[in-house]
Amino acid sequence: MVSILPASHITDAGRLLMIQFILIYLLFVLLAMFIALLLSSSIANRIIAVAYQMESVRTGRPKPMKVGLGCDEIGVLSDTYNYMTGEINRLMDAREQAAEDLRKAEFRALQAQINPHFLYNTLDMINWLSQTGRKEEVTRAVQALSRFYKLTLSRRELMNTIGGELEHVSLYVQLQNMRYENCATLVIDVPEELCGYTIPKLTFQPLVENALLHGIRMTEKKTGSILITGWREGDDIVFMVSDDGAGIPPEKLDSLQEGAKKAGGTNPPASGTETGHIGVYNTNLRLKSLYGSQYGLSFNSHPGTGTEVTVRLPANRALS
Template sequence: MTKLHTPGFLNFFFSLKLKQKLLLSYILLILVPFVTFYWLFNMEISGIIMSNTNYSAERSFDQTFDFLSNKLNHIIRVADVIYNEQSISEILKKNINDYPVSDQIEDMMFLTKYLKSFEDKEDIEKVRLYVPSGLVYSTENVNLFSFDEIIDTEWYNRMHDYTFTLAYIPSQLLQDENNDPEVLSIARFILNTVNYKEKLGVLRIDFNKKDFEQVIDNANTIEGGLTYLENSLGEIVAASDNELVLRYHIPHDIIASADDNDSGFEWVILNNEKIRFRAKLIHNTDWKMITVIPEKLVTDKIKNTMNQLLLMMLIISLIAYLLAFSIAHFMTKRIQTLKNQMHKVQQGVLEPLMNTGGNDEIGELILDYNYMISKIKLLMEEQYQSGQRLKAAELKVLQAQINPHFLYNTLELINRLSKKNKVCEIDEVIHSLTKFYRTNLSKGEDFITLREELEHVSAYVSIQNMRFRNKIKFEINVPDEFMDILVPKIILQPIVENSIIHGIMEKDEGTGIIRISGSIEGDNMILSVQDNGKGIPENIIEKINYGQILDSKSGYGIKNVVERIKLIYGDAYGLEYISKYNEGTTVRIKLPLNKTGNMPEKTEHFQNKSVVY
């Protein structure tokens, strides 16, 4: 017997052309497992589906049965409560000959209110009380009715078999009443507690039949199954399908024998058709719940499952067959793909290629291409960083342009105060100016804490109040949790300067308030600078927010703030202007919390610290 030498087989396999390798792999790795799996699955599927169907049917039956039992028991308890209400029997025992009309009206109001209190329209549609004719309220015809209306009805005559218990009335006995919606009912006599032979009235509780049909339909776990309720006389009370119940109505004697054991679903031959059924008596009633599952439905389900599996396997096999041929052609196209990618590089698209071809010559070309792309990206990143440094230098020049103008105005103020010999005021101005320029320098750092930024703008406002004779009221209302957050320096002072010069000083009285507040919105910190100055017209506000107006009136300061924030954090961040002309302006500074250094925990409420200058 010839032995199979593995190395020799491998040498033979690797010597084949690629297309031949793929075809051989397809036969061994796709078709053989599929055929084996289908054969084994076909042997096991019947038992699995039958077991799952039986488990689902048993569970759904029990759940639906419990729900129906609870629903009916609730209605029965309501009937018992009404039956045991002593005031009702006391009213019904009154002699009509010694029963003033006023008393009858009063009793009518009590009875209708009491009966209506049980009509929740969820479990109970209507509560009816039939009373002797001749009473004023016997013609109320909402909750109170006359005995004369039911004396000849079949359901009332059937009640005589249930003198001391509840009678369960199917809807077919109530068709003459034209109830909308169609109802099922339970009824019982209200007896004289002194003389039980005397029937004082009839209590009837109606409940929606459609609700019961919807509930029992939930017991059907397979399409085409049937669940219905049947009473002790073999009458159909409710069914999930009124057409199927004519076909699969199981004889009463079979139901009776099965219900005694309630051992689950049983097999029976009905009209030459094998079916499975289960029946169970609902406690405290003469209604039985019955579920029927024809065997044909289960076998059809097995056949459909196998047909779907076969179809799926055929589709997968066909796809695999096509792929076996397509991959061979696809692999020869890798060189063309590499060529197309090189053209994209010329257009500025630098994307590496996924090497799925192994270590062949094409794979080596792809590795060389990816190495070239990584080098180009590195050079571009270095160029970008150089541009960033150049841009930062330009912004520092812009920042430097702010200070000389302010310094000139402040020195002029000191000169004025010195001529008036106001030494204390000069000392205060110099102290504030020192604080102001200490922040400007900040040891060459581009970021400072929000506390330092607020001290900086406070120093600026203090100096301006010297110039404008304390016409500016300045308030800071920023949470303590914000104070140690790092922010770009000198982002508040240019905005406050605009609020003073172009807002408050533009008003006739030349006085006003500036408030700085802070809040969190999502993952962002919002710093708001609000004034009650002149405000900005609406058409100009829209242009400012779209970046269309940055003239000399806005100054270098605002431009500096906007450009620095966008350079550091991106175009999603910056300034937003909100203003009403002649009422004031609010400038919202939006900064990302996850990029500002030491972050506070985000909370919904902050204990704010309010500082007024």
């Protein structure tokens, strides 16, 4: 049998088959490219995520990555990074805790240096009152001294409320007035709302002692007034301890100002030792070590007119 097919029919069928083959080929190529793009995008995104997480170490503590990055090499890399991050954070926590413990130890050492002779002088005064038969004054002195050291040594904490420190310095002046026959008048002008904020223990007492012994007691009359004022200034609290005593000579004032600007070191300068301002120096150093170099003491004095000491510290409310 002989079949006769038109040539155009065979040509059209071949062309259609060729087009179908090309379309199927292009479909597989596009599918392969899409799969390859997905795979490369997934790998690249995970690598970029690890890189960005490592880059964040430049601006702060390392933070662990989210789990679930797979079990391949990138997953192993992220798991290793998370382990390293945990170890670094633990070491940083230990270092910060050690630094905090050292700071508190230095703070307590400086605090212990302030006015150790006050107790001996007060006990000598009480002994003298007792020998002269002034029993009522002995009772008042013992009660004031007991309250004074109860406020100083209670609970071995570094901080006190501002109200507690003002009571503490009032007792100090009361005891000194018993010793020096009412030589100083203490005036406290501090708003009541500030009394609930915190302040390091023994902040006011060395300043008032300096005003009394190196200011008022150095005048011809040996009597005078001490004024403590306080106010809120933004996020800080500022106090001024002023007296109308003899003032500080310019050369000694310069050494105090220079020492007040320094935040390092644990030993007072030689000038501080010579002039008896160790307590003031240590108070300034304690404030700077606790809060930072922007806080502490500043001085203003003119011989014959008195001295002003400004105390700046952050406003931190006491926990109830």
